[in-house]
Amino acid sequence: MNIQRKIAAVIILLTSSLVFAQSGPDKGSMKKPSEDSERTNPKGGNKSDASASIYVNFKNAVFEIDAVDDSSQVDYVEYKIDDSDYIRYSGPVYLSKEGLAKISYRSVDKAGNKEALRTVQILVDNTAPELKLTANEGSLKNISGNTFASRNVSYTISATDTLSGIKEVKFSVNGGDYKSYEGQPMRLEKQGVNWIRVTAIDKSGNSTDMLTVVTVDDEKPNVEIISSIPLISINGKQFVKQGTVFSVKAGDSLSGVSQTLYKIDKGEWTPFTKPISVTTSGEHSLEVRAIDNVGNESDLKKVGFVVDMEPPHANFKKAGSNRE
DSSP: OOHHHHHHHHHHTTTTTEEEEEOOOOOTTTOOOOOGGGGSSSSTTTOOSOOOOOOOOOOTTEEEEEEOOOSEEEEEEEEEESSOOOOEOSSOOEEEEEEEEEEEEEEEEETOOOOEEEEEEEEEEOOOOOEEEEEEEEEEEEEEEEEEETTTOEEEEEEEESOOOOOEEEEEEEOOOOOOOOOOOOOOOOOEEEEEEEEEEEETSOOOEEEEEEOOOOOOOOOEEESSSSOOOETEEEEETTOOOOEEEOOOOOOOOEEEEEEEOOOOOOOOOSSSSSOOSSEEEEEEEEEETTTTOOOEEEEEEEEEEOOOOOOOOOTTTTTO
């Protein structure tokens, strides 16, 4: 009969457990942690979270130890953090420092029986994840504090957390439902202002929110050729008067114009910086185009004209005589 009681007592002793206080203890009754109950391993030390079974942050890193013994009853519970000395449990255990903590604990009954040592690895992570939104297949342009992109740009999200690791990344576009991000490229189909909201949550419950506002510019810029003196139409051809110069006017209502280019005849494309003058006699063509800040290109505009640098020839003769 005595043997059966001992076996039963051992089984009951093994039911002692470490309980995570979800809501935390009443602050009025909570004992301030002693030096021994606080962690000493610094963030970035050699400890790893690979073996952690519980992930917490400073807001919820409060634990209680509960032990039961239906025979001789529990005398006390003792625990230690990492390699510190054992201390008797008298109230909630609070972990504030970042990193991995190993808590060893056991209960002792009034008959002097000691429970087999139990351990739990707890990772305290007080640092929120880092988030980054990257534009692929193109680039984002910051113009006067606003971010612009073409519709061809795709976006990827990267989230990093050096302690507990990332648990979840989710995103929402233009107020839509949040979706889980699994590494897939995203595209913005809406012309104009778009809102991308991203949330990353680590295993300890820390979260980071990021809002990116991108204006999608999918419109071509407009461009036109302006002559200082109107061209003259003669026999189906456009002639320029001496002193005529050409200017190029370009506009873009969203991201703005980045480049205005022109070329004469079969020449090279040249940035437009000053009025264009053509003084070589003969037939010519002037082509212009514009490119906006996100790479959209205007339709090509072209004008053909004739430059006549030869003066007319006049004869003076007697009235009625034949022309020589």
